[in-house]
Amino acid sequence: MVSDVTTTQPRRLLGLRQMEEISRLVLILRLIYNAQMQRRQTRQIQVGNVTIGGDAPISVQSMTAGYTHDIDECVAEIHRLTNAGADIVRVAVPEKKDTAALPEIISQVSVPIVADVHFHFKRALESIEAGVQKIRLNPGNIGDIEQVNAVIDACKDARIPIRIGVNEGSVVERKDKQKRQEELASFFSDRKQGHLLAMMIAKVEEYLEIFESRDFHDICLSAKLMDARLVIDIYQELSKRFDYPLHLGVTHAGPRETGSIRSISALGSLLSQGIGDTIRISYASDTVYEVEDGIELLNCLNLRTRIGAELIACPSCGRIQVDLFKLVDDVRKQLENEIDIPIKVAVMGCVVNGPGEAEGADVAVFAGDRKGIIYVQGERVANVKEDEILDRLLLECKTLQERVQKGETTLGEKAVTIVAPITIEGNHT
Ligand code: SF4
Numbered sequence: 001m002v003s004d005v006t007t008t009q010p011r012r013l014l015g016l017r018q019m020e021e022i023s024r025l026v027l028i029l030r031l032i033y034n035a036q037m038q039r040r041q042t043r044q045i046q047v048g049n050v051t052i053g054g055d056a057p058i059s060v061q062s063m064t065a066g067y068t069h070d071i072d073e074c075v076a077e078i079h080r081l082t083n084a085g086a087d088i089v090r091v092a093v094p095e096k097k098d099t100a101a102l103p104e105i106i107s108q109v110s111v112p113i114v115a116d117v118h119f120h121f122k123r124a125l126e127s128i129e130a131g132v133q134k135i136r137l138n139p140g141n142i143g144d145i146e147q148v149n150a151v152i153d154a155c156k157d158a159r160i161p162i163r164i165g166v167n168e169g170s171v172v173e174r175k176d177k178q179k180r181q182e183e184l185a186s187f188f189s190d191r192k193q194g195h196l197l198a199m200m201i202a203k204v205e206e207y208l209e210i211f212e213s214r215d216f217h218d219i220c221l222s223a224k225l226m227d228a229r230l231v232i233d234i235y236q237e238l239s240k241r242f243d244y245p246l247h248l249g250v251t252h253a254g255p256r257e258t259g260s261i262r263s264i265s266a267l268g269s270l271l272s273q274g275i276g277d278t279i280r281i282s283y284a285s286d287t288v289y290e291v292e293d294g295i296e297l298l299n300c301l302n303l304r305t306r307i308g309a310e311l312i313a314c315p316s317c318g319r320i321q322v323d324l325f326k327l328v329d330d331v332r333k334q335l336e337n338e339i340d341i342p343i344k345v346a347v348m349g350c351v352v353n354g355p356g357e358a359e360g361a362d363v364a365v366f367a368g369d370r371k372g373i374i375y376v377q378g379e380r381v382a383n384v385k386e387d388e389i390l391d392r393l394l395l396e397c398k399t400l401q402e403r404v405q406k407g408e409t410t411l412g413e414k415a416v417t418i419v420a421p422i423t424i425e426g427n428h429t
Contacts, residue, residue, distance in 0.1 A: 038274050039055065039274045040239055040273075040274045040275055041054060041055075041243070042054060042243050042244060042245040042246070042277055043217065043219075043243055043244055043245060044056060044245065045134075045161040045218055045219070045220055045245055046161070047088055047112045047114070047133045047134045047160075047161060048088075048111070048112025048113075048133035048134075049112065050087050050088055050111075050112055052161075052220060052245045052247075052277050052278045053220070053244075053245030053277045054245075054277075056277070057303075057304065058271070058276060058277060058278060058279060058298055058303050058304065059087035059088055059277075059278040059279075060085060060086055060087050060088075060278075060279055060280075060291055060294040060295055060298065061086065061087065061088040061089065061090060061114075061247070061278055061279065061280040061294075062081045062086045062089055062090070062280060062287050062288075062290045062291050062294075063089070063090040063091070063092070063116065063280065063282070063287065063290075064077045064078060064081070064089060064090070064091050064092070064287065065077065065287050067098070068091045068092060068093055068098040068101055068102070068105070069095065069097040069098045069100070069101045070101075071101045071104050071105055074091065074101065074105055075105055075108045075109060077287065078091075078105070078109045078111065078113075079109065080287075080288055081111075081287060081288060081291055082109065082110060082111050084288045084291040084292055084295075085291055085292070085295045085307075086111060086291045087111065087112075087278075088111060088112050088113075088114060088133075088134075088278070089109070089111050089112075089113060089114070090113075090114040090115075090116050090136060090280075091105070091113060091114070091115060091116065092116045092118070093115045093116065093117060093123045093126075093127055094118060094119075094123070095123075096122075096123070096126065098123070099115070099123055099126035099127050099130055100126075100130075102115070102126075102127060102130035102131065102132060103130045103131060106130065106131050106132070112133035112134065113132050113133060113134075114132060114133065114134040114135070114136055114163070115127030115128075115130075115132040115134075115135055115136070116136045117135060117136065117137050117142075117151075118138070118141055119141050119142065120142075121142050121144070121147035121148065121150060121151050124137060124151040124154070125150065125151065125154050128151075128154045128155060128158050128160065132160070133160055134160055134161050134162070134163065134220075135151065135155055135160065135161075135162045135163070136162070136163040136165050137151060137162055137163070137164060137165065138164070138165050138166060138167070139164065139207045139210060140166070140203060140207070145210065148210060149210070149214060152210070152211055152214050152216045153214065155216070155218065156214070156216055156218070159218075160218070161218040161219060161220060162211070162216075162218065162219055162220075163219070163220040163221070163222060163247055164204065164207050164208070164211070164219060164220070164221055164222070165221075165222045165223075165224070165247070166200050166203050166204055166207070166222070166223045166224075167223075167224045167225070167251050168196060168200065168224070168225040168226065168230075168251065169251070196225075196230070197230060197233055197234050197237065200223050200225075200234060201223070201234070201237055201238070201241070204221060204223060204238065204242075205241075208242070217244075219244045220244060220245045220246070220247050220277070220278070221238055221242060221244045221245070221246055221247065222246065222247040222248070222249060223235065223238060224249045224250060224251035225250070225251060226250065226251055226252050226253065226262075228250060228262050228263075228265045228266035229266075231248075231249075231250050231266040231267075231270075232266055232269050232270060235248060235270050235275055235276070236270070236273070236275065239275045245277035245278065246275060246276050246277055246278075247277070247278050247279070247280065248266075248267050248270055248271070248275075248276040248278070248279045248280070249263075249267075249279065249280045249281070249282060250262055250263045250266050250267070250281075250282065251282065252282075252284075253281070253282055253283060253284075254283070254284055255283060255284045255285050256283045256285040256286075256289050256293070259281075259282070259283045259284065259285070260281070260283070260293055263281045263282070263283075263293070264281075264293070264297055267279055267281065267297060268297060268300075268301065271297070271298070271301055271303060272301060279294050279297070279298075280294070281293050281294045281297070305342070306342040307340070307342070308335070308336065308339055308340060308341070308342065309335040309336075309339040309341075309342065309343045309344070309345050309397065310342055310343070310344045310345065311328070311331060311332050311335060311345050311346075311347065312344065312345070312346045312347075312361065313328040313346070313347040313348070314347070314348045314349045314350075316349045317349070319349065319350040319352055319368075320349040320350060320367075320368075321349075321350070321367065321368045321369050321370060322349065322367040322368070322370060322372070322386050322389070323386075324347070324349045324367065327347060327367070327389060327390065328347050330390050331345065331347055331390060331393060331394070334390065334394050335394075335397065338394060338397070338398060339397055339398070339401055340401070341401055341404055341405070341411065342411060343362045343363060343397055343400060343401060343404075343411060344360065344361045344362045344363075344411070344412065345361060345362065345363045345364070345393070345397060346361035346363070346364035346365070347364075347365055347367075347393075348364065348365065348366045348367065349366075349367055349368070350366065350367065350368045351366045351368050351373065360412070361375075362376070362377055362400060362411055362412065363375070363376050363377075363393065363396050363397050363400060365389055365393050367386070367389065370385065370386045371383060371384065371385055371386060372384055372385075372386065372388075372389040372392075372393075374389075374392055374393060374396055376396050376399075376400060377400070377409070381396060382396075
């Protein structure tokens, strides 16, 4: 039998009424899901050649980790991020030598560059002069209203947007402890919960008043925290209150191993509710991972058209009889290099559950007993030894890619119903 689970478990027949109830529930869930996935409409801003907000595609950003004044290193990192698929790259400009490097950097790269200005408004003015396509600013860090106004006016003249970024660590003026205590006390007395969120929202409102009083609306908002649940809460609140596009992110998320869970849970939840117009996943790891994981998140939520193959694989279990993890890793690397269209490829460890789980894949292999049965668009095409699986699978993917490119077939459209073979042995060739 394909699976003894199906034969040993008692089967309960559902009554007509139960079936109707289940169908109704599925319909309701689908409606809720579709409604939630409806993108929240916002104003649009233009960052170089990238539009953010409204119905523009959700863009993926990253930030360089090296020194901006080290021009060659900075350009090399921006190129690596661009090659990984970044739409926009941010650079820090803490010193004058950093803004001095910007014209040369901008001339050598193809993505819009955002200058991240922390404490000194002059760095913002220099960056605008240098030709950056956006400024990221936390007005609270600059402090002096006239200096903030000077940046707003310069951005207005240059017709570039500003991201107002509020982080949990810089939500109040750190130099003024008395002021911080007063702010905290007032929020604790007014709100029964979420004093930190309330404080951050209040800061955003306060900053927006400054910008709007100068008739400046070329704005993107962010409010980042480390706690995934709080990130969801605050962006839901921002989304309700303002129609400016939202830049989603989790601050100091940690290394990729744990930061990915933190970031994807927060950003995935928001995006699935239609909230968010541009994203940055931030890791204490190679910045290329931020871009790769951001793009994969959008792909998984069908918010971006996948470029290249989609690999699905089983987690493996005691039924496994091939070195599945190595096979999956080898297949992934080869697909990255060889396949440029979104072929769905499934690598399954056995013929027990694999066929059902791989249904819908354009190309699939079910391994077992040191062999692999390969399917293309639902048709079994080969039964090969373990050491031949990788090459044959790749050959089938490349052949399918050529056929798709010639217009002879279409991915995903052919109804694929893979019938599980009874056994790996036999005349499956
Ligand atoms: S497909 Fe993979 S995880 Fe599923 S039963 Fe087979 S070996 Fe185990």
